[in-house]
Amino acid sequence: MEISLKLLEISGMIALLLWGVHMVQTGIQRAYGPELRRLLSSALPNRFWGFLAGIGVTAILQSSTATGLMATSFTSEGLISLVTALAIMSGANVGTTLIVQVLSFDITQIAPIFILIGVWMFRRGNITRTRDLGRVVIGLGLMLLSLELVHNAVVPYAEAQVFRTVLHAITAAPVLNVLLAAALTWLAHSSVAIVLLIMPFASAGIIPLDAAFALVLGANLGTAINPWLEGGSSSDPESKRLPLGNLFNRIAGCLIGLAVLEPAANYISVIIPDPAQAVAAYHLVFNLSLAVLTLPFLSFFARLLCHWLPVREGQADPTKPVYLEENARKSPPAAMAVAAREALRMADTLKQMLDGVGDALENGDRKRASETRRLDDILDHLNTAIKEYLTSLDAQTFDDRDDRRMREILIFTTNIEQAGDVIERDLVNLTSKRIKRRLSFSPEGQRELLDMLQRLESNLRSATAIFMNEDPRMARKLAKEKEMFRELEERTISAHFQRLQAGRQDSTETSTLHLDVVRDLKRINAHLVAAAAYPVLKGQGELLTSRLKLTKHS
Template identity: 55%
Template structure:
């Protein structure tokens, strides 16, 4: 019974350690995530700057996975080249070693102080970032306490014969140790946790240094597997280039490290003085050497990855390109992905407006069919984005994240409604006009074409406002609602004047003309509501007027 209780205690202390690592990472991501993402995007100019940017951001975030998701998003969208993206990942791998270096020192005495300070900041802090930093301090304290309790629990068993026999067998099989550690790091999504555990076991004399170093190699390999198996990288060859490149560099390093292991571990142990420091130093040196070897070779290496994984056009326009499921645990990255997908919806709606404008001008049935197909694309993208945003954990989101999520949902909902007006109303009216062989007067055509053109401009303004959230642009877009009402009113009056003077052929043409005017105004109302009101009201979308909603139910 005591043996089972001991195993339960050990499992609990390991869970405490893992939870401490998680709290540190999420706290930092909440406090600094958006700013670090911006800094990283600016710094990805060349491989050297990218290396140090990746190192610095990962040293703060303490998650090479988070850095990798940000960089992979930039690379997949073409905002950054593959060479600097690979350089940033080499830097990220070095950045994860810094907290291991800190934890290799005996600093457990400050753990209660860290927890106390963290709780005070979390409970008493008024600002959101103060509470987030409080979470970081609590996480660091729990991590240190977990390590201390784990080492205390393991100390009585260091001379156990059965344990020595098992570890001696593992010592003769470094390849098995690498596989075991890689599986643990893959399951935990953290090389830091596995290396820290290895360091704790080694400090108690439970692990020979050669086995500990093999476990470190496996931990570095395991965390590189996650991005390749999860999210959009599974299906998109272009998105797979960066995670595959990172995995292959680590695999090459592991193979070389395994070959040199028996020659390295004696002098590494003597140089460090104690086993914990030796493990931390080996972890750091491994990633530094890997960066030094691969950094000059990134240009031909990137060319090789492009040859292996050529870009392919998306066969399905309604299939989302940026909704990476692996980023759901990082709201700052996930919301950026959702925003990029939302801009695809804006481009799709822009194409629908162009086709409806041409169909109205030239009686082109093919344009009508293409616009209807694009409405199906719009509906599928809208559904995918809503599902993705709704799947994000609310507990991991800051108030700013929640506001941005509301803005994204308001934007895509109104774009989808605008597409429905085009599909179910405007295209039907144009189809009736063409089917019955009717035509508008030259003046009426010119008015409708001008309003159509103004809609396209307003859609571009709404998309820009969605990205910038600039209040001046919001006021300009909001003013377009009244402008469009005036345009519709003047066009209607002018139409009645032409009707009274006999310049309109039939009453049927007159009814269709008024219907098209109403449809264009309703589309504009949704464009204004998509971005102008959320920006001015802090994320809460103002509804379209009741008369517009009533028209939509006809």
């Protein structure tokens, strides 16, 4: 009974360690996620710079899985080469070792200080990034505290014969150690947590150093499993190249590590007597050595991966243009036609995003909200492709109609892309916040929002038709929708305030969210009007330069 309670206690401490790692990773991603993503997607001239970028990003994120998922998406989108991505992953594997190096020293006394500072930053910070960094500091404090708790819990049992017998049976076979640690790392989604967990057991003398090193090998293998399972799509072999390459890299490293396990343990134990620091050092040496061995051969390895996982014939990538044909460049009217056809794909994607927002508002489906957010990448890529295609044409071959049509297409695609940004940056965040907080709009309020969404979808259909046929009558009707939407917004807000005055709890809880959604729906409608109606009305001379009422003094 006592052993069962002690195992339960240790399990709780391990859970605290995992939660601390999770807080550090999520805090950094929230605070600096976009900047780190831009760093990885920036033009990296060679594998050496990719390796350094992988170290830097992962040292900050403390998640090689997150770095691997970002690198996989960039490779699939053609932003970086497969060789550079493989170099990034080599750097990412080194980057995860750095925090382990720091925490291998006895600095547990400052854990309460970390937690105190983190709570103060989180509670008092008026800036979102300050609160996110507060989460990071709290997470570091919890990691230090949990390591100390685990160490103190296992030390009294270091000499217990039953405990040592069980652990000896588990750690007797190096291959089983590797597989055990790999499975634990896959479950925990963090090699950092597993390596940190190995350290107090090694420090207490409960597991021998060579067994601890074998467990470290398994942790490095397990960290490559999650990107393989989560990165890319099973229907897109190209997106699986990087995760598979990283997994093969880890397997080869583990085989080499097992072959030299005993001499490595003997050599490192002489140089670094402290077992915890020896485990951390081995973790670093293993990843650095594997990177040095593999970096010169990445080009050859990338060719093998491309051979093993070729691009499927006829495979469609929604982020890549379909109709922008090179042959059409010779004729401006033909080039405008194919660009307009590509622009319609953007309108279809925006329709899917509006449907996704409607489902998230009505059904509270968080997965649907996440899928909607990812659709914005399609708009961004298509808008860029259309813009580059049109601006690369020889303007000297244009007549007035070609020049006007090119501007109409650019205005349409720009506004559609900006409408998608409103959905991705604002509406999806609002719906996700409502779902996370388990809040519900009042039945009347939800109906009002869904009615506005339906009207937006109708206006999107009208905008698409106007873009294609340039009908002035439809353009006038859509332009009036801006005024109608303004009136609809006023009626919706008025009805919402009436429910607040009546003391409706369901309206009070979601008041800010409700008003923000209404505001964003109105912004999207303004983009739709500007996308199609205004260019046509301007060509007809029917567009006023100002909505201000003229007075005697004007």
